[in-house]
Amino acid sequence: MQPVSHVLVVSADESLRERVIGGLNAAAARLENPHGVFAIGAQTGEAALNAVLADGDIQVVLVDHGDHRRAGDHSAMHKAPNRAAVLTLQRIIELRPELSLYMMLEDDDTKLLVEALASDAVDGYFFRDEEDLGGWFRILAAEVAQKSDTPFYDKLREYVALAKDSWHTPGHGGGDSFKGSAWVSDFYDFVGEEMLRADLSVSVPMLDSLLHPTGVIAQSQRLAAKAFGARATFFATNGTSTSNKVIFQTLLTPGAKLLLDRNCHKSVHHGVILSGARPVYLDSSVNRQFGIFGPVPRATLLRAIDEHADARVLILTSCTYDGLRYDLKPIIAAAHAKGIKVVVDEAWYGHARFHPELRPTALECGADYVTQSTHKVLSAFSQASMIHVNDAGFDEHLFRENFNMHASTSPQYNLIASLDVARKQAVMEGYKLLDRSLRFARELREKINSTGAFRVLELEDMLPAELRGDDILLDPTKLTIDISASGFSADELREALIERFNIQVEKNTHNTLTLLLTIGTTRSKVSRLFDAMLRLAKERRPPRTYLRTPQAPGFSQLACLPRDAFYEAGERVSLLDDNGHPNPHLIGRVCCDQIVPYPPGIPLLVPGQLIDSGAIAFLARLLQTQKSIDVHGLAGLDGEWQLRVLTQSEMQLVVERNAR
Numbered sequence: 022m023q024p025v026s027h028v029l030v031v032s033a034d035e036s037l038r039e040r041v042i043g044g045l046n047a048a049a050a051r052l053e054n055p056h057g058v059f060a061i062g063a064q065t066g067e068a069a070l071n072a073v074l075a076d077g078d079i080q081v082v083l084v085d086h087g088d089h090r091r092a093g094d095h096s097a098m099h100k101a102p103n104r105a106a107v108l109t110l111q112r113i114i115e116l117r118p119e120l121s122l123y124m125m126l127e128d129d130d131t132k133l134l135v136e137a138l139a140s141d142a143v144d145g146y147f148f149r150d151e152e153d154l155g156g157w158f159r160i161l162a163a164e165v166a167q168k169s170d171t172p173f174y175d176k177l178r179e180y181v182a183l184a185k186d187s188w189h190t191p192g193h194g195g196g197d198s199f200k201g202s203a204w205v206s207d208f209y210d211f212v213g214e215e216m217l218r219a220d221l222s223v224s225v226p227m228l229d230s231l232l233h234p235t236g237v238i239a240q241s242q243r244l245a246a247k248a249f250g251a252r253a254t255f256f257a258t259n260g261t262s263t264s265n266k267v268i269f270q271t272l273l274t275p276g277a278k279l280l281l282d283r284n285c286h287k288s289v290h291h292g293v294i295l296s297g298a299r300p301v302y303l304d305s306s307v308n309r310q311f312g313i314f315g316p317v318p319r320a321t322l323l324r325a326i327d328e329h330a331d332a333r334v335l336i337l338t339s340c341t342y343d344g345l346r347y348d349l350k351p352i353i354a355a356a357h358a359k360g361i362k363v364v365v366d367e368a369w370y371g372h373a374r375f376h377p378e379l380r381p382t383a384l385e386c387g388a389d390y391v392t393q394s395t396h397k398v399l400s401a402f403s404q405a406s407m408i409h410v411n412d413a414g415f416d417e418h419l420f421r422e423n424f425n426m427h428a429s430t431s432p433q434y435n436l437i438a439s440l441d442v443a444r445k446q447a448v449m450e451g452y453k454l455l456d457r458s459l460r461f462a463r464e465l466r467e468k469i470n471s472t473g474a475f476r477v478l479e480l481e482d483m484l485p486a487e488l489r490g491d492d493i494l495l496d497p498t499k500l501t502i503d504i505s506a507s508g509f510s511a512d513e514l515r516e517a518l519i520e521r522f523n524i525q526v527e528k529n530t531h532n533t534l535t536l537l538l539t540i541g542t543t544r545s546k547v548s549r550l551f552d553a554m555l556r557l558a559k560e561r562r563p564p565r566t567y568l569r570t571p572q573a574p575g576f577s578q579l580a581c582l583p584r585d586a587f588y589e590a591g592e593r594v595s596l597l598d599d600n601g602h603p604n605p606h607l608i609g610r611v612c613c614d615q616i617v618p619y620p621p622g623i624p625l626l627v628p629g630q631l632i633d634s635g636a637i638a639f640l641a642r643l644l645q646t647q648k649s650i651d652v653h654g655l656a657g658l659d660g661e662w663q664l665r666v667l668t669q670s671e672m673q674l675v676v677e678r679n680a681r
């Protein structure tokens with residue numbers, strides 16, 4: 022398939038516009054044009070903005086900055102800035118920052134003016150009185166080529182094509198160990214030859230090193246930084262789980278204060294242990310009707326920032342698994358005013374930069390560090406994530422030491438290539454694909470609602486009461502469906518969808534299902550889903566009662582740093598006593614592990630937390646009443662649920678250490 026790259030020529034000067042379009046297209050027909058560069062026109066700024074929104078194939082916008090003076094008129098008045106052109110440029114950047122912007126200028130003075138006004142947002146310029154349209158075409162075609170470049174992936178393909186003999190890792194030697202085997206050759210066929218040939222190692226110097234990138238990986242990371250609007254970007258092949266830990270270890274020294282949402286992903290809680298940070302947990306909001314855990318209320322956050330001005334870092338999750346996202350700007354501004362760095366976990370929001378309906382991104386709101394699971398919502402392979410940095414005080418050496426502590430010395434090269442390709446796709450056609458996903462989301466919303474038995478929740482339905490007024494937004498590509506009028510339980514519905522209709526959904530609560538629409542969602546998937554929901558709705562099951570999400574007990578208190586409790590040997594104490602009641606001997610003890618019931622996946626206890634009667638009663642009730650509950654962190658022995666807690670002597674030692 023041939024790509025198409027439209028160059029939008031914006032000029033009110035019809036004759037100039039037509040000449041430029043004609044000249045560029047004549048050159049496009051005459052010269053090599055692998056990216057399908059083709060010029061189209063718009064007369065006004067407004068027409069240009071409409072075109073940029075309607076045409077996902079536009080890659081470059083060429084704006085005429087001229088003030089259209091009559092020939093021979095060189096009066097000083099005409100040197101005034103063409104505000105309309107600058108405004109058009111600014112609006113285009115706001116809508117689609119991935120587009121390349123070029124200008125047609127009058128003379129050198131104007132050039133300086135534009136540089137001052139639009140700074141680095143403008144990628145290049147041409148002088149109107151030098152209409153070398155063949156030359157302009159070459160420059161614009163090179164711009165498209167540069168944006169769509171994939172330095173690492175290209176080099177990987179080049180190396181594979183060279184068919185070198187492998188005398189290095191991995192042991193399968195480019196797949197040769199599988200070939201001809203009566204036992205495992207099917208794996209070779211299943212995975213595919215190229216994938217195995219491209220599974221290489223640091224022994225190949227031309228492919229650079231993820232742990233010390235100076236060549237093609239560094240180039241690919243620079244392109245990613247430009248695409249996502251960061252000062253620097255780092256590829257991670259161990260997911261956002263590891264990325265969060267790396268950032269914590271970089272920013273937090275033992276004892277440094279950290280503000281975090283208790284509902285953060287478990288990697289954040291692991292980062293607390295590894296870094297030795299002193300956490301201040303903020304309670305997230307909860308919508309108990311639907312079992313949805315939302316952001317921390319803005320007032321709580323602002324109060325915490327005020328009360329803990331000595332905190333070094335604030336971490337927020339935006340958007341959440343369910344698509345709820347903060348109005349980040351005022352929160353980040355408040356944190357920055359106290360000198361607190363802001364990390365945003367955008368594991369679920371890596372696509373946002375490429376559609377105006379999803380922006381602003383956390384980086385655009387001023388976040389210092391952002392982690393993204395590129396694999397969750399864009400085309401990268403599972404585990405392929407990015408860390409974006411905008412912190413002016415970024416210590417790259419320290420970051421590198423921490424990154425390398427967590428990264429494998431044998432990263433999977435197909436994952437790195439997939440990050441390169443995912444970035445290219447997001448830049449070149451992300452807008453177009455996301456526009457389609459957003460359209461599908463709107464259609465599905467209507468169709469599902471029309472079944473009468475299922476209803477897609479609106480933001481207002483999802484928002485916990487305490488968040489009203491916080492300007493929370495919803496990522497429309499995440500659809501949460503209320504199933505409570507259908508008579509199905511969530512488990513029955515998931516099972517019916519998978520067994521009868523071959524449809525696997527993202528997750529569920531007791532009375533909702535969540536669907537994730539991505540750039541991989543197709544029209545046929547949309548219609549198959551609707552068909553299934555309609556058939557299930559027609560079954561008209563008798564109404565059932567759905568139990569609300571149980572109210573989890575509030576956070577008790579930390580007896581010591583999470584790290585101190587985690588690294589002690591501890592002892593194991595049963596959750597239940599001989600009569601099957603919550604064991605009173607656990608009350609007042611200090612938990613060594615993170616105890617997390619799934620769903621909802623929020624830690625009930627963290628290492629270092631004082632165990633109170635509420636926590637053990639809640640845990641015992643969950644385990645005794647809910648069949649499908651899974652509790653991470655319990656030390657099960659001989660079929661008994663146990664918690665690892667500090668021994669009395671360890672507790673004394675740790676508490677003393679903390680008091681020092």
Ligand SMILES: Cc1ncc(COP(=O)(O)O)c(C=O)c1O
Pocket residue numbers: 259260261262263285286288338342366368369393394404406
């Ligand atoms: C909010 C959040 N952060 C981080 C992660 C971890 O991401 P990854 O799967 O890329 O390791 C997840 C995973 O689901 C998540 O939900």
